[in-house]
Amino acid sequence: MNAVILSIGDELVLGQSVDTNSAFLSGRLAELGLMTLYHQTVADDRAAITAAVQQACAAAEVVIISGGLGPTQDDLTRQAVADAMSVQLVLDEAALKTIAAFFTRRGRTMSDSNRVQAMHPVGTTMLANSAGTAPGIKGQLNRATFYVVPGVPREMQVMFQEHILPDLTRGACIGAAILTAKVNTFGLGESSVGELLGDLMRRDRNPVVGTTVAGGVVSVRLRCAMADPDRASKALEATRAEVERHLGAYVFGRQETDLPQATVDLLRQRRITLATAESCTGGLIGKFITDVPGSSNVFLGGWTAYSNHMKVQQLGVPSDLIEVHGAVSGPVARAMAAGAISRSGAGLGVSITGIAGPEGGSPEKPVGTIWVGLAAGGEPVDTARAVRLNLAGLDRQLLRDRAAKTVLQLIRFHLLNVPFDRIQWVVKD
Amino acid sequence: MNAVILSIGDELVLGQSVDTNSAFLSGRLAELGLMTLYHQTVADDRAAITAAVQQACAAAEVVIISGGLGPTQDDLTRQAVADAMSVQLVLDEAALKTIAAFFTRRGRTMSDSNRVQAMHPVGTTMLANSAGTAPGIKGQLNRATFYVVPGVPREMQVMFQEHILPDLTRGACIGAAILTAKVNTFGLGESSVGELLGDLMRRDRNPVVGTTVAGGVVSVRLRCAMADPDRASKALEATRAEVERHLGAYVFGRQETDLPQATVDLLRQRRITLATAESCTGGLIGKFITDVPGSSNVFLGGWTAYSNHMKVQQLGVPSDLIEVHGAVSGPVARAMAAGAISRSGAGLGVSITGIAGPEGGSPEKPVGTIWVGLAAGGEPVDTARAVRLNLAGLDRQLLRDRAAKTVLQLIRFHLLNVPFDRIQWVVKD
Numbered sequence: 006m007n008a009v010i011l012s013i014g015d016e017l018v019l020g021q022s023v024d025t026n027s028a029f030l031s032g033r034l035a036e037l038g039l040m041t042l043y044h045q046t047v048a049d050d051r052a053a054i055t056a057a058v059q060q061a062c063a064a065a066e067v068v069i070i071s072g073g074l075g076p077t078q079d080d081l082t083r084q085a086v087a088d089a090m091s092v093q094l095v096l097d098e099a100a101l102k103t104i105a106a107f108f109t110r111r112g113r114t115m116s117d118s119n120r121v122q123a124m125h126p127v128g129t130t131m132l133a134n135s136a137g138t139a140p141g142i143k144g145q146l147n148r149a150t151f152y153v154v155p156g157v158p159r160e161m162q163v164m165f166q167e168h169i170l171p172d173l174t175r176g177a178c179i180g181a182a183i184l185t186a187k188v189n190t191f192g193l194g195e196s197s198v199g200e201l202l203g204d205l206m207r208r209d210r211n212p213v214v215g216t217t218v219a220g221g222v223v224s225v226r227l228r229c230a231m232a233d234p235d236r237a238s239k240a241l242e243a244t245r246a247e248v249e250r251h252l253g254a255y256v257f258g259r260q261e262t263d264l265p266q267a268t269v270d271l272l273r274q275r276r277i278t279l280a281t282a283e284s285c286t287g288g289l290i291g292k293f294i295t296d297v298p299g300s301s302n303v304f305l306g307g308w309t310a311y312s313n314h315m316k317v318q319q320l321g322v323p324s325d326l327i328e329v330h331g332a333v334s335g336p337v338a339r340a341m342a343a344g345a346i347s348r349s350g351a352g353l354g355v356s357i358t359g360i361a362g363p364e365g366g367s368p369e370k371p372v373g374t375i376w377v378g379l380a381a382g383g384e385p386v387d388t389a390r391a392v393r394l395n396l397a398g399l400d401r402q403l404l405r406d407r408a409a410k411t412v413l414q415l416i417r418f419h420l421l422n423v424p425f426d427r428i429q430w431v432v433k434d
Numbered sequence: 435m436n437a438v439i440l441s442i443g444d445e446l447v448l449g450q451s452v453d454t455n456s457a458f459l460s461g462r463l464a465e466l467g468l469m470t471l472y473h474q475t476v477a478d479d480r481a482a483i484t485a486a487v488q489q490a491c492a493a494a495e496v497v498i499i500s501g502g503l504g505p506t507q508d509d510l511t512r513q514a515v516a517d518a519m520s521v522q523l524v525l526d527e528a529a530l531k532t533i534a535a536f537f538t539r540r541g542r543t544m545s546d547s548n549r550v551q552a553m554h555p556v557g558t559t560m561l562a563n564s565a566g567t568a569p570g571i572k573g574q575l576n577r578a579t580f581y582v583v584p585g586v587p588r589e590m591q592v593m594f595q596e597h598i599l600p601d602l603t604r605g606a607c608i609g610a611a612i613l614t615a616k617v618n619t620f621g622l623g624e625s626s627v628g629e630l631l632g633d634l635m636r637r638d639r640n641p642v643v644g645t646t647v648a649g650g651v652v653s654v655r656l657r658c659a660m661a662d663p664d665r666a667s668k669a670l671e672a673t674r675a676e677v678e679r680h681l682g683a684y685v686f687g688r689q690e691t692d693l694p695q696a697t698v699d700l701l702r703q704r705r706i707t708l709a710t711a712e713s714c715t716g717g718l719i720g721k722f723i724t725d726v727p728g729s730s731n732v733f734l735g736g737w738t739a740y741s742n743h744m745k746v747q748q749l750g751v752p753s754d755l756i757e758v759h760g761a762v763s764g765p766v767a768r769a770m771a772a773g774a775i776s777r778s779g780a781g782l783g784v785s786i787t788g789i790a791g792p793e794g795g796s797p798e799k800p801v802g803t804i805w806v807g808l809a810a811g812g813e814p815v816d817t818a819r820a821v822r823l824n825l826a827g828l829d830r831q832l833l834r835d836r837a838a839k840t841v842l843q844l845i846r847f848h849l850l851n852v853p854f855d856r857i858q859w860v861v862k863d
Contacts, residue, residue: 023454027453045475053472077628078635111802111859119625292834295714295738295740298792308735349747350743
């Protein structure tokens with residue numbers, strides 16, 4: 006079984022945006038054992054899209070087309086697919102109702118131009134879109150089953166998950182059972198994870214083990230292909246256990262579990278509440294924590310003490326500490342964490358203060374110098390801990406992202422009694 | 435003159451890497467007036483590359499192929515191009531010497547496998563590579579001039595600069611100048627933007643105008659193709675002015691300007707400092723603001739008052755307000771904004787409190803009910819304003835993202851004296 010991925014949009018062909026959908030889709034198809042023959046990016050041109058769809062549907066059994074399903078005149082995928090099939094577009098009343106309901110729910114009226122989003126080529130079926138207005142389309146052309154989904158990456162991903170994935174795994178298309186698993190770690194670079202895994206990463210092994218990095222999280226991906234599903238499942242389990250044993254506390258979760266979720270889960274399990282005092286991350290730690298539904302059980306809130314005045318006034322950091330050590334220092338990080346606890350009543354207080362750049366660095370404290378503080382409720386203020394991170398070489402966005410994630414992993418290490426300097430970018434004193 | 439871009443590599447087709455070369459190349463070609471017809475990503479498969487090269491060279495006058503010029507067995511572009519031309523590969527002695535010298539300079543010895551990098555199809559010329567070992571190739575097939583360059587982005591870019599760009603600008607090949615522009619808006623759905631633009635979006639217009647959405651931001655993209663660059667530039671300017679006139683205050687910036695940047699710029703211009711009081715967004719507004727380098731000039735900091743206790747204790751929200759109206763209400767939003775000002779000394783205080791879901795909704799206050807407060811420094815507390823947003827139907831992440839961006843646009847509307855209910859999801863009372 007082969008696949009072709011088409012991405013539609015002038016902005017892609019003109020180089021104004023980078024096409025990330027194709028990599029996402031073919032990556033997921035590869036996990037299922039489907040080989041992608043090629044990706045093609047096509048302009049918002051009806052004839053060009055028609056030709057590309059025909060060629061793809063002659064070359065592969067599965068064709069996924071993203072983009073060009075919007076409500077405006079430059080969205081032509083729907084019409085082009087109909088042209089490729091030599092059929093007309095027809096209105097789907099149910100889809101129209103769903104789209105109208107989407108607008109009603111938000112107290113808006115649907116504009117006429119949205120009507121076209123309820124149309125699809127005769128002989129195709131519509132795929133509900135739980136993440137936006139434009140439904141997708143599924144149909145048959147030559148030897149291929151094709152799927153048309155919106156180009157907005159999030160909507161495309163949701164549609165893949167809800168429609169295409171179940172279709173492909175249900176289908177009789179795949180000869181062997183292909184099972185996959187994922188183990189997520191934070192605190193080491195990819196090559197260090199590879200070294201800890203050693204022979205587990207040999208390419209001739211089954212299950213095969215590989216690593217990928219996204220946003221500083223190194224995920225270990227396992228893929229097992231065996232004729233017998235039971236044997237495959239047992240082999241996968243055994244390898245996963247071995248991977249997790251090698252990687253220890255760096256592992257924060259399996260499959261799609263992210264670091265905020267894992268942190269909130271552990272806090273909830275221990276019945277410990279949290280408060281944050283952020284400087285250089287500007288609220289990002291709180292944002293990560295509150296990404297998790299129900300985090301209000303463990304997260305009381307926090308301070309974004311961007312100015313020194315806020316640090317002194319709102320968190321009770323002694324101003325002479327700032328004068329003597331500077332705002333980016335261990336003593337100030339400790340005082341911020343202690344202040345967050347004493348003023349919120351939380352069981353655990355974390356703080357962060359650092360130089361995110363591009364300006365503000367100095368020879369003693371270059372860009373990338375970050376201090377993290379941790380204080381436990383009920384303990385004397387002077388037991389608060391502080392560690393220094395070295396995240397030099399990352400740009401502002403990346404640095405803040407890694408710093409905030411490091412704080413989450415440090416919360417976990419604190420609760421699990423793991424030494425902080427296991428994290429590769431924590432500076433050992 | 436049209437172009438086609440081919441990217442070669444299993445890692446691209448399998449989704450392990452995102453192809454950024456195509457966007458770079460077609461962006462640069464567009465600046466030169468060359469329209470890219472399509473991008474195609476092809477696996478490390480000799481026959482597949484051969485077919486793709488033949489198709490591309492039949493479709494366009496300029497074909498750029500990147501990747502597959504390395505020294506290992508999976509680098510097959512060189513051979514495939516020879517196949518497409520029905521010729522043999524031949525060794526270029528001068529190129530071999532250059533490659534050997536490259537290794538000598540770095541104190542390494544050249545391995546035998548590097549010899550293949552000095553080979554090229556009969557009838558083509560080699561292009562020196564100043565950034566790596568693999569020379570590029572330039573040749574002619576059907577109507578096309580084709581260029582083969584390494585896939586490593588830096589080498590590809592250097593080769594483009596040193597060989598392809600001078601060729602194309604020198605050549606008589608370019609018939610028209612193609613200029614592009616982007617205008618970014620927030621506060622309307624894509625279809626409403628399309629309606630405001632009306633006939634500007636007709637597909638037969640030049641400059642042609644299209645819309646794309648990313649993260650709730652609707653961008654209007656303009657593209658102008660004309661023989662005379664001066665006329666093209668004037669036509670683009672005129673259309674951009676018309677687009678901006680139609681979209682008024684919804685426009686926050688051009689090209690790559692994002693909403694946080696535009697908000698910080700406006701605050702800085704007015705010399706007004708900001709403080710935030712966030713509940714449901716958990717710090718996301720502060721995160722957005724502090725994404726902007728140098729935002730410390732205008733951002734003092736804020737509170738993430740996730741619990742009611744934090745709202746009362748830290749922001750001075752009267753607890754009876756919460757009891758009577760609930761934490762998600764206009765009066766509480768106003769009190770939070772006023773508290774943020776009085777406790778930080780900022781010139782402008784914004785607050786947000788809402789139900790982000792998936793739990794916590796009620797018939798009176800369903801998930802998606804959000805209150806935003808704005809208070810100006812120096813004014814009496816009871817002049818603080820509050821507006822309600824209806825963001826029902828979005829999931830937790832999306833809802834928080836849209837809510838935080840709406841607060842940024844409301845800050846701009848406040849400073850620009852634009853009525854808040856121009857934003858489509860602000861509830862009109």
